[in-house]
Amino acid sequence: MRIQDSTVINDLTIGITTVAFSKDEELVNTINNQGFKNVLINQPQRRFTQDELIAFLAKCDVAIVGLDKINDEVLSRVPKLKAISKYGVGLDNIDFEACRRHNVRVLHTQGVNKRSVSELALGCMLSLSRRIYVTSNELKAGDWNKQGGMQVTGKKVGIIGVGHIGKDIIELLKPFGCEILVNDIIDQQSYYEENGLIEATKEEIFKNADIISIHTPLTEDLKYFINKDSLSLMKKRAIVINTARGGLINQDDLKWALKNNIIAGAAIDAYEVEPPTDSDLISLPNLITTPHIGGNANEAVQAMGLAAIDNIVAYCQKD
Incomplete structure (x- = not known):
């Protein structure tokens, strides 16, 4: 899936916090090929601290997140953020009520890994x-x-x-x-x-x-x-x-x-x-x-990444 209307994406910055996605060249190339203005990846390739997460998300219109804690304290400091797309299936790290208060859409697909x-x-x-x-x-x-x-x-x-x-x-x-x-x-x-x-x-x-x-x-x-x-x-x-x-x-x-x-x-x-x-x-x-590898088989990394990308594309096309 690719966004057809470039006017939708000219001003969008997409951020990817999750390490597995950021390390996967094929997934990074796939999202870059959607035509977004700017795609930011997790350059340190390690789990962000809360302050690092806030600094990263503050630059983003939409973000692909993994196990990062998305709560009121984070969302109150990233007013630019409009939507998050979940990489993976667990949702207990996301405060849905806080997302509603801050008008941040949560995009996710269950069962992919x-x-x-x-x-x-x-x-x-x-x-x-x-x-x-x-x-x-x-x-x-x-x-x-x-x-x-x-x-x-x-x-x-x-x-x-x-x-x-x-x-x-x-x-x-x-x-x-x-x-x-x-x-x-x-x-x-x-x-x-x-x-x-x-x-x-x-x-x-x-x-x-x-x-x-x-x-x-x-x-x-x-x-x-x-x-x-x-x-x-x-x-x-x-x-x-x-x-x-x-x-x-x-x-x-x-x-x-x-x-x-x-x-x-x-x-x-x-x-x-x-x-x-x-x-x-x-x-x-x-x-x-094991170092939290349950959902990280090669096939699952691809499936979760593509689902997260597809959810962003659908969100942008709808809006």
Whole structure:
């Protein structure tokens, strides 16, 4: 898609805050080819501080944003900004009420990176269950440990958050014949029945699941919902996977659970502070830690970037 009416774009400056987009030459070329007056990218190629974000957005009419916090404090200092296009699918970093107050449109497309995230979650399930990650590191350290873990096939898997990504991981798990327990705030009874899923409370999932995979936004109600209390309810062989948002898991409590064999293992791809600063946590042998790559498979980077561009083009054509 390309804007046809050049009068719409002659005076528009487009800013791209997200690092993955700014690093992708093909995406940068694509948006440059739309004919905008000026396209600014994230030159430092790292997450902006709030002051850096404000200084950057102050130059922009429209911006493509990733995980940047878009709140009242930011918006009150960037009066030129008229719209933001979300790169990615998580929206909990955007204060929609503040955007309405400041007349900033939020443009977004859901589900474009779901397979990238769900494949990572499945990979972590297999790697931790069969102890691929653990024994590989042990062997590199000279320890020949032939403990092969447990199969994923036939196990009870708890999916907390049954949106685009939750549904996709359920699809990927079908060949494994798992008993899948699901929890979501939205009533999806017909979907559950069609797919042989068992609706359960979070507490039931904590108590009964062998593997728990989290796919929820970060809200006040869900802040630290994985904590000492919930971890203590889990089986000793349980595995917890968070490819969603930092802050859903209390990292100190998770560290306690992993160190004391309360649960068998965990994988986290998102952190409250990124990059994470707790070296004791990330060095644990039964914890897979990835640098927030869930949505960053090459195919997903392209899909999210093109969706963000298309949303801007549609916005400009409409206006």
